[in-house]
Amino acid sequence: MSSLAPTDLGELRDAVGEALASGEPLELIAGGSKRGLGRPLQLPRSLDLSGITGIRDYQPSELVLTAAAATPIEEIETALAAAGQMLAFEPPDWGTLLGLPASAAHRRTLGGVLACNLSGPRRIKAGAARDYFLGFRGVSGRGEVFKAGGKVVKNVTGYDLCKLLAGSYGTLAAIEEVTIKVLPQPETVCTILLCGLDAASAGQRLRQALASPNEVSGAVYIEDSSTLGLALVSALTGIAAVRLEGPFPSVISRREQLLAELASDCETNLLYDKASTAFWQAIRDVRPLAESEDRVIWRVSVAPSRGPELGEGIARSLDTKWYLDWAGGLIWVAIAGADDGGAAVVRAAIRGADGRGTGHATLIKGSPELRRSIAVFEPQPAPLASLAVRIKEAFDPRRILNPGRMVEGV
Amino acid sequence: MPTPDATVIERRASIVEELRRIVPGEGVIVSEAERRVYESDGLTAYRQLPLVVVLPSTVEQVAGVLRFCKQMGVKVVPRGAGTSLSGGALPLADGVLLGMAKFNRVLEIDYDNRCAVVQPGVTNLAISKAVESAGFYYAPDPSSQIACTIGGNVAENSGGVHCLKYGLTTNNILGIEVVLMDGEVIRLGGKHLDAENYDLLGVMTGSEGLLGVVTEVTVRILPKPTTARALLVGFSKTEDAAGCVAAVIAAGIIPAGMEMMDRPAIHAAEAFVKVGYSLDVEALLIVELDGPPPEVDHLIGKVEGIARDHNASAIRASRDEAERLAFWSGRKAAFPAVGRISPDYYCMDGTIPRSRLAEVLSRMRVLSDHYRLGVANVFHAGDGNLHPLILYDANSPDQVERAEAFGADILRLCVEVGGVLTGEHGVGVEKRDLMGTMFDEFDLRHQQRLKCAFDPDGLLNPGKVFPQLHRCAELGRLHVHGGRLPFPDLPRF
Numbered sequence: 001m002s003s004l005a006p007t008d009l010g011e012l013r014d015a016v017g018e019a020l021a022s023g024e025p026l027e028l029i030a031g032g033s034k035r036g037l038g039r040p041l042q043l044p045r046s047l048d049l050s051g052i053t054g055i056r057d058y059q060p061s062e063l064v065l066t067a068a069a070a071t072p073i074e075e076i077e078t079a080l081a082a083a084g085q086m087l088a089f090e091p092p093d094w095g096t097l098l099g100l101p102a103s104a105a106h107r108r109t110l111g112g113v114l115a116c117n118l119s120g121p122r123r124i125k126a127g128a129a130r131d132y133f134l135g136f137r138g139v140s141g142r143g144e145v146f147k148a149g150g151k152v153v154k155n156v157t158g159y160d161l162c163k164l165l166a167g168s169y170g171t172l173a174a175i176e177e178v179t180i181k182v183l184p185q186p187e188t189v190c191t192i193l194l195c196g197l198d199a200a201s202a203g204q205r206l207r208q209a210l211a212s213p214n215e216v217s218g219a220v221y222i223e224d225s226s227t228l229g230l231a232l233v234s235a236l237t238g239i240a241a242v243r244l245e246g247p248f249p250s251v252i253s254r255r256e257q258l259l260a261e262l263a264s265d266c267e268t269n270l271l272y273d274k275a276s277t278a279f280w281q282a283i284r285d286v287r288p289l290a291e292s293e294d295r296v297i298w299r300v301s302v303a304p305s306r307g308p309e310l311g312e313g314i315a316r317s318l319d320t321k322w323y324l325d326w327a328g329g330l331i332w333v334a335i336a337g338a339d340d341g342g343a344a345v346v347r348a349a350i351r352g353a354d355g356r357g358t359g360h361a362t363l364i365k366g367s368p369e370l371r372r373s374i375a376v377f378e379p380q381p382a383p384l385a386s387l388a389v390r391i392k393e394a395f396d397p398r399r400i401l402n403p404g405r406m407v408e409g410v
Numbered sequence: 411m412p413t414p415d416a417t418v419i420e421r422r423a424s425i426v427e428e429l430r431r432i433v434p435g436e437g438v439i440v441s442e443a444e445r446r447v448y449e450s451d452g453l454t455a456y457r458q459l460p461l462v463v464v465l466p467s468t469v470e471q472v473a474g475v476l477r478f479c480k481q482m483g484v485k486v487v488p489r490g491a492g493t494s495l496s497g498g499a500l501p502l503a504d505g506v507l508l509g510m511a512k513f514n515r516v517l518e519i520d521y522d523n524r525c526a527v528v529q530p531g532v533t534n535l536a537i538s539k540a541v542e543s544a545g546f547y548y549a550p551d552p553s554s555q556i557a558c559t560i561g562g563n564v565a566e567n568s569g570g571v572h573c574l575k576y577g578l579t580t581n582n583i584l585g586i587e588v589v590l591m592d593g594e595v596i597r598l599g600g601k602h603l604d605a606e607n608y609d610l611l612g613v614m615t616g617s618e619g620l621l622g623v624v625t626e627v628t629v630r631i632l633p634k635p636t637t638a639r640a641l642l643v644g645f646s647k648t649e650d651a652a653g654c655v656a657a658v659i660a661a662g663i664i665p666a667g668m669e670m671m672d673r674p675a676i677h678a679a680e681a682f683v684k685v686g687y688s689l690d691v692e693a694l695l696i697v698e699l700d701g702p703p704p705e706v707d708h709l710i711g712k713v714e715g716i717a718r719d720h721n722a723s724a725i726r727a728s729r730d731e732a733e734r735l736a737f738w739s740g741r742k743a744a745f746p747a748v749g750r751i752s753p754d755y756y757c758m759d760g761t762i763p764r765s766r767l768a769e770v771l772s773r774m775r776v777l778s779d780h781y782r783l784g785v786a787n788v789f790h791a792g793d794g795n796l797h798p799l800i801l802y803d804a805n806s807p808d809q810v811e812r813a814e815a816f817g818a819d820i821l822r823l824c825v826e827v828g829g830v831l832t833g834e835h836g837v838g839v840e841k842r843d844l845m846g847t848m849f850d851e852f853d854l855r856h857q858q859r860l861k862c863a864f865d866p867d868g869l870l871n872p873g874k875v876f877p878q879l880h881r882c883a884e885l886g887r888l889h890v891h892g893g894r895l896p897f898p899d900l901p902r903f
Contacts, residue, residue, distance in 0.1 A: 163612025250705030358600030
């Protein structure tokens with residue numbers, strides 16, 4: 001496979017321009033950590049963006065950071081931590097989940113995380129990657145350099161093309177530079193573990209916690225703590241975990257409030273500092289399902305109240321391991337032994353008995369054959385699908401940027 | 411605005427007849443006196459009688475009107491409550507004004523999933539009122555919240571004083587139903603998080619009524635914070651106030667709101683509401699902290715310390731809810747207060763990097779002298795969103811001209827220091843011709859191509875946002891040099 005490796009905006013424009021002229025499509029790649037996501041591409045040429053790297057401007061008091069798109073997440077997080085700040089949307093590291101070797105060759109980049117709109121457990125309080133994406137500069141499939149958004153935290157000038165690019169998996173433009181909003185790190189972290197609960201009871205308590213004014217920043221249900229692979233938590237079952245972050249006196253006060261409201265009839269454990277951080281990192285990185293090497297992994301987003309029943313329902317039909325994040329709104333499912341990877345069962349469960357349920361399932365891990373044969377992203381009704389095609393036409397009419405990565409023809 | 415199409419105006423009677431068939435009863439407004447109500451929005455300097463006003467009450471009627479207008483090549487301007495400060499709902503002489511006021515019902519409140527499903531004509535404040543008894547609220551709070559509708563909030567991506575901590579509209583909605591110009595009804599999102607494909611919910615939010623007509627909105631509702639307290643801090647130097655704002659953020663504190671007023675705004679507000687603002691200061695800061703009482707008390711103490719370190723000349727912390735509201739009353743009344751000291755005022759809305767605040771304010775004073783017009787500043791200091799109020803008299807054509815030129819210079823200044831043209835009011839008609847100061851031709855063409863994907867005939871709210879209208883066929887043309895490789899020397903490996 002040949003590769004174009006631009007190191008600046010001019011070279012990037014030239015590279016895309018060349019592909020446009022020759023009509024040869026490109027697979028966009030930077031750190032390569034997300035290559036297994038989406039439909040498999042079998043393209044003879046790639047556009048290697050890893051040379052477009054480095055933090056370009058960071059002013060902690062503005063809460064804004066501008067960086068070259070392929071800057072590694074580790075580099076960003078190190079710079080932020082030095083100023084007591086963070087990426088509030090908790091970009092996940094799915095390397096282990098996807099079976100990638102732990103090496104620099106598979107590192108996450110800021111542009112990649114934004115292009116796939118990947119967020120962790122704090123999504124429920126702080127928002128998704130897309131909510132922190134303030135501006136960008138890049139090259140569309142027309143070979144033209146363009147920019148959108150800005151470098152300030154509040155801006156409504158023109159269409160919000162950042163939202164369009166977030167989650168577009170490189171099918172509309174190759175991003176060269178991004179500006180993001182950053183936030184202060186919390187002073188204190190505390191995690192309440194409520195134990196011995198079934199999914200329904202756990203889900204109900206997590207939703208109750210989120211409906212209280214206690215500013216919960218993580219709400220997860222796992223059946224068995226040993227799946228987290230942490231020495232810190234051992235041999236607990238039926239765990240509803242709630243994370244509290246903020247100034248110390250505030251965390252203590254909210255902890256007491258939640259314990260009184262949620263834990264009168266169950267065993268509890270508390271995690272602080274490093275133990276708490278390790279717990280949520282394991283959740284963020286989908287560790288409970290990371291050992292399921294031969295299983296197909298789905299990420300399902302629904303209304304939180306539907307999570308427990310949906311997980312149990314799928315598990316009744318198929319050989320399934322699962323857990324709940326986002327207070328039940330995000331169901332991680334690992335399925336074995338189904339010809340279609342469980343697609344039909346999972347998607348029917350989202351639509352529900354009356355066929356009117358909303359939500360979506362994305363195939364995160366599966367063989368290339370499976371990812372080619374079933375819809376990796378939730379299939380859309382015809383008017384929406386044709387709108388997506390028209391948007392692709394607008395930005396990449398010759399289908400040279402990651403064509404077919406999300407949907408055939410887009 | 412685009413030149414009105416005389417052939418459409420000639421066909422007015424037959425267009426009205428067909429619209430009456432789609433929306434029977436009193437939903438089609440034809441008489442000049444009744445159309446006059448709709449001739450402008452919150453940007454009253456611009457007025458135009460619409461061709462006809464249609465007030466549909468069902469999604470089918472909205473779809474029918476749009477489908478018919480597309481067939482006939484008739485333009486459509488959607489409108490909520492008409493509170494836009496950028497002329498987003500300014501009618502067209504040859505266009506149908508589509509008023510969404512009849513979509514005024516709260517359809518469902520789902521506390522278990524912390525969301526509410528409402529029609530677009532429900533006012534922003536009515537959503538919070540509807541969920542108040544259960545201890546919830548809808549976070550974005552534009553100052554027009556008593557009147558503005560959630561549909562209009564989606565169109566403009568509206569903000570408010572609390573968006574530093576709680577985000578704009580785009581961060582607080584989960585789903586919408588939209589009718590496209592061809593009459594297709596699409597649903598984006600729902601009660602779940604994140605988009606399943608392209609994030610068109612995010613694209614629609616802030617698209618200023620150019621991409622589709624919103625007919626239903628699912629908003630996220632939040633549990634109300636247990637307490638809120640405010641600090642009122644005076645500074646004798648603007649630089650110190652700006653430094654204090656930056657230091658609060660740098661200390662890891664994200665206040666619920668952080669508002670600043672300059673001397674003219676302080677004096678106008680105090681004369682109007684008499685809440686005890688210090689009159690001998692150059693800048694007044696209101697910092698609000700919300701959350702559980704121990705957190706609020708802790709952070710109030712920290713912010714007080716930071717303010718003292720930045721030479722604050724007066725610091726007051728609210729002791730109770732009445733006092734907190736009193737601190738805010740002057741800020742909230744700042745616009746009408748300025749209205750008392752000047753026959754008219756023109757409200758601007760740029761955002762700047764906070765570090766450039768003192769410089770921007772001092773250059774604004776120079777511009778004020780140059781244009782011989784006063785300016786009072788109130789702004790969302792936490793996120794750098796300025797609202798300069800230019801004082802003028804609309805009865806003097808010369809002052810109107812100077813006020814507009816002054817405003818444009820302020821916005822150019824915002825862009826020059828690294829900021830943007832609009833933080834929350836939208837581009838609309840008002841800032842349309844300044845888009846070129848922030849975006850080049852390629853930037854604008856990509857935005858317009860997105861418009862083409864939704865509305866290829868350019869019939870929905872034309873004349874807003876973009877300084878030049880291009881035909882979609884022209885925008886779609888691809889410039890490749892005859893299939894030749896234009897860069898034969900590019901390394902390949």
